[in-house]
Amino acid sequence: MGEFLDTQWPLIGIAFSAGLILLAQQWRSTILGLFFNYLFVAAFLSQQQFITPDLDIAGMMVSTTVLVKLIAGISAILILTITALTFSRDYEANALDEFSLAELRRQARRAQRQRIVAPMRLADFIVPLWALILAAIASLILPRLYPIGSEEVDFAWYWLTLTGIFTIVTANDLLKLGLGLLLCVSSIDLLYTAIASSVQVFPLAMLGLTTIVLSLSVSYLSGLMYGRLKTLQLNELYQR
Amino acid sequence: MLYLLTILFPIAMAAGLFILRRQSMPATSGAILATLVQAALVIQLPVDAPVRLLGLNLAIDPLGQLVLLTILGVTLFAYVVTLYIAHGENFIPVSMLLLGFASSTVLLLQEPFVATLLLVSSGLIAILSIVDLPSGSSVLVERSPLITALHYLVLVLLAGFAMYMAYVLLTIYWPTDQSGQSSPARLIMALLIVGFGMRLAIFPFHAWLIEVSEHTAPMVSVIIITTLNSVAMLFLISTFQYFPIIVTENERGMQVFMVLGLVSVIVAALFGLATPHLRRTPSYLIVANGGFMVFGVASATSTGLASAILELFNHMVAVIIIYVAMSLLERPDGRPVVTIRRDLLWRWPLAGGGFIIGCLLLVGAPPFSSFTSKVLGYHAAAQAGPAYVVLLTVGLLLMIAAMARLFHERLLGAAEELPTEEMPILLATQEIERQSDRRLLREPTGLVAVMFVLIGLSVVIGLYPQPLLSVVDDVVRGLTFVKVSS
Numbered sequence: 111m112g113e114f115l116d117t118q119w120p121l122i123g124i125a126f127s128a129g130l131i132l133l134a135q136q137w138r139s140t141i142l143g144l145f146f147n148y149l150f151v152a153a154f155l156s157q158q159q160f161i162t163p164d165l166d167i168a169g170m171m172v173s174t175t176v177l178v179k180l181i182a183g184i185s186a187i188l189i190l191t192i193t194a195l196t197f198s199r200d201y202e203a204n205a206l207d208e209f210s211l212a213e214l215r216r217q218a219r220r221a222q223r224q225r226i227v228a229p230m231r232l233a234d235f236i237v238p239l240w241a242l243i244l245a246a247i248a249s250l251i252l253p254r255l256y257p258i259g260s261e262e263v264d265f266a267w268y269w270l271t272l273t274g275i276f277t278i279v280t281a282n283d284l285l286k287l288g289l290g291l292l293l294c295v296s297s298i299d300l301l302y303t304a305i306a307s308s309v310q311v312f313p314l315a316m317l318g319l320t321t322i323v324l325s326l327s328v329s330y331l332s333g334l335m336y337g338r339l340k341t342l343q344l345n346e347l348y349q350r
Numbered sequence: 351m352l353y354l355l356t357i358l359f360p361i362a363m364a365a366g367l368f369i370l371r372r373q374s375m376p377a378t379s380g381a382i383l384a385t386l387v388q389a390a391l392v393i394q395l396p397v398d399a400p401v402r403l404l405g406l407n408l409a410i411d412p413l414g415q416l417v418l419l420t421i422l423g424v425t426l427f428a429y430v431v432t433l434y435i436a437h438g439e440n441f442i443p444v445s446m447l448l449l450g451f452a453s454s455t456v457l458l459l460q461e462p463f464v465a466t467l468l469l470v471s472s473g474l475i476a477i478l479s480i481v482d483l484p485s486g487s488s489v490l491v492e493r494s495p496l497i498t499a500l501h502y503l504v505l506v507l508l509a510g511f512a513m514y515m516a517y518v519l520l521t522i523y524w525p526t527d528q529s530g531q532s533s534p535a536r537l538i539m540a541l542l543i544v545g546f547g548m549r550l551a552i553f554p555f556h557a558w559l560i561e562v563s564e565h566t567a568p569m570v571s572v573i574i575i576t577t578l579n580s581v582a583m584l585f586l587i588s589t590f591q592y593f594p595i596i597v598t599e600n601e602r603g604m605q606v607f608m609v610l611g612l613v614s615v616i617v618a619a620l621f622g623l624a625t626p627h628l629r630r631t632p633s634y635l636i637v638a639n640g641g642f643m644v645f646g647v648a649s650a651t652s653t654g655l656a657s658a659i660l661e662l663f664n665h666m667v668a669v670i671i672i673y674v675a676m677s678l679l680e681r682p683d684g685r686p687v688v689t690i691r692r693d694l695l696w697r698w699p700l701a702g703g704g705f706i707i708g709c710l711l712l713v714g715a716p717p718f719s720s721f722t723s724k725v726l727g728y729h730a731a732a733q734a735g736p737a738y739v740v741l742l743t744v745g746l747l748l749m750i751a752a753m754a755r756l757f758h759e760r761l762l763g764a765a766e767e768l769p770t771e772e773m774p775i776l777l778a779t780q781e782i783e784r785q786s787d788r789r790l791l792r793e794p795t796g797l798v799a800v801m802f803v804l805i806g807l808s809v810v811i812g813l814y815p816q817p818l819l820s821v822v823d824d825v826v827r828g829l830t831f832v833k834v835s836s
Contacts, residue, residue, distance in 0.1 A: 207489065210489050210490045256534075291504065291507045298511060298515065310404075311404055312405060312461075313461070313463045313467070316467040319467070319471060320467050320470055320474075320510075323471050324507065327474045327475075327477050327503060331481070331500060331503065334491055334496065347493060347496060347500070
């Protein structure tokens with residue numbers, strides 16, 4: 111058991127951090143989960159034989175591939191955190207007509223009321239919890255049925271894909287939905303790195319770019335939605 | 351150098367135009383000039399002469415060059431249209447950026463991983479234009495564009511994910527008999543169908559196109575449908591070209607893809623028939639036409655591919671004609687917004703005429719360019735079997751029915767009688783009680799000219815299809831996955 115923990119701690123970290131994103135409801139927890147997820151994915155990749163350390167940073171040998179992924183991931187986290195902290199794309203009050211101003215005030219009141227009457231409920235966790243159990247079972251079975259890389263790599267990417275998809279399905283706010291999408295990108299990133307015979311610079315850069323563009327898109331839409339509805343709750347968006 | 355310039359020039363121009371985005375005239379003029387320069391660059395590119403850069407193969411074949419030039423042509427017309435109708439603040443820079451991404455994707459078709467990521471990134475960038483408002487707008491962004499953008503975001507990413515997974519499996523492909531394990535050919539095909547199905551908006555993944563068409567500015571829809579979907583179609587053809595194993599090992603899968611294309615024609619036409627709406631019905635017709643193209647590509651025959659490729663060009667021309675006409679027909683004509691207008695052809699005869707011709711182009715009416723591609727499509731269906739001919743006929747008849755219903759309900763209704771004589775002003779009448787003047791603006795000459803130039807082009811190609819057909823024939827002859835007809 112001790113040996114398993116010593117060697118497989120990044121895999122356990124990936125499992126816990128992705129699970130946290132699926133289960134948690136608060137943006138602070140989910141973004142923290144994503145941050146740790148990127149860290150553990152980087153640690154996991156560093157352990158693999160196909161990644162050779164080629165860069166000396168302060169006496170520590172690291173791989174450029176891992177470093178690029180880490181930088182892209184942390185950039186995405188920073189973009190989302192800054193968005194979550196500042197949120198609203200503020201409309202210039204003097205540029206809006208009176209109907210738009212009234213609509214903004216109405217939405218602000220509604221969002222405030224909802225925050226007061228909707229505390230955290232245990233029932234909110236039931237569906238994500240079952241989704242997590244389902245993802246765990248599938249991630250253990252699928253690598254045996256459809257093996258692509260090594261068993262560890264397969265578990266990691268299946269787990270990231272499934273938790274990502276379930277996060278998208280069960281997300282009740284826009285930011286969490288974006289995190290689900292980022293988990294899916296992270297899983298194909300991991301898989302590409304694991305199966306490519308030689309990791310090329312350009313596809314790697316493109317994967318990083320996709321991660322950053324995705325987080326920018328999610329941030330932009332979140333800002334726009336918060337500015338308009340004063341909430342990120344998807345049910346408010348669909349309300350007519 | 352030329353390849354790099356083709357990729358980086360539009361991206362650099364997009365950055366410059368972003369600074370100018372609030373000054374409509376300089377931004378649009380700059381974009382028109384940049385598009386012309388980009389077209390000149392694409393013409394200069396050496397055809398079928400791959401180069402290696404940063405470990406990647408960059409190349410362009412005659413089909414890619416032709417598609418890219420058509421996309422640039424359509425974008426040029428879209429920019430001209432924005433001189434006359436309101437558009438989002440970021441439309442010009444975003445569309446220019448999309449041109450850069452489209453050019454990169456076409457040049458990098460031999461690198462499926464990179465091409466997939468470029469398609470995903472361009473889809474993500476397009477979101478910015480979906481939720482865009484005109485510069486200095488005094489209204490809030492509506493919920494519907496936000497919902498549309500959200501759906502588009504998720505679908506673009508899931509489509510990219512499915513495509514990427516398919517290419518990963520192709521990289522480690524093993525045939526069934528070698529390892530004792532069943533080959534992943536079917537899984538690859540399923541992932542490609544889902545990925546490209548979402549990207550090309552074929553049934554049952556078509557919902558995003560209807561939403562985009564309904565809730566965004568017409569020229570945004572044009573750019574998304576023509577630029578992104580055409581590049582995706584080219585990518586699908588090149589996937590079969592560079593991985594012919596998908597086609598040879600997957601006859602059943604290709605049949606499923608063919609049937610899905612025809613089902614898409616039928617179902618989309620049925621939806622269009624059920625909802626006669628100025629925006630929704632043409633977008634269903636566009637989905638149906640996309641299904642027709644997918645059928646042609648999946649048939650993997652020379653006639654089927656020739657039909658799909660010809661239809662691709664026709665599709666782009668039809669889409670811009672329809673959306674230009676639509677933006678003219680939607681202009682206020684003095685009646686309350688809630689009024690259902692049924693006499694649009696009599697109100698706006700030129701725009702109405704353009705709209706009708708655009709829809710006729712989609713269904714393949716002679717003498718337009720699409721007639722040839724539809725005939726070739728029938729030929730491919732006949733080669734595949736009588737059931738395909740029946741399905742295709744049903745689909746095209748339903749498309750015609752949907753179009754006819756739309757014309758009947760929105761364009762050809764009896765003209766509303768306008769008050770002929772002015773009511774006398776009675777004593778004690780206040781200004782507020784007087785009916786406002788029904789002013790009917792003239793149809794903008796520039797826009798009508800754009801529309802009729804495109805229609806003229808389609809008629810010329812329809813009457814003299816030989817030059818384009820010979821280019822397409824050459825392209826199809828070079829495709830390795832095409833089945834040789836017995």
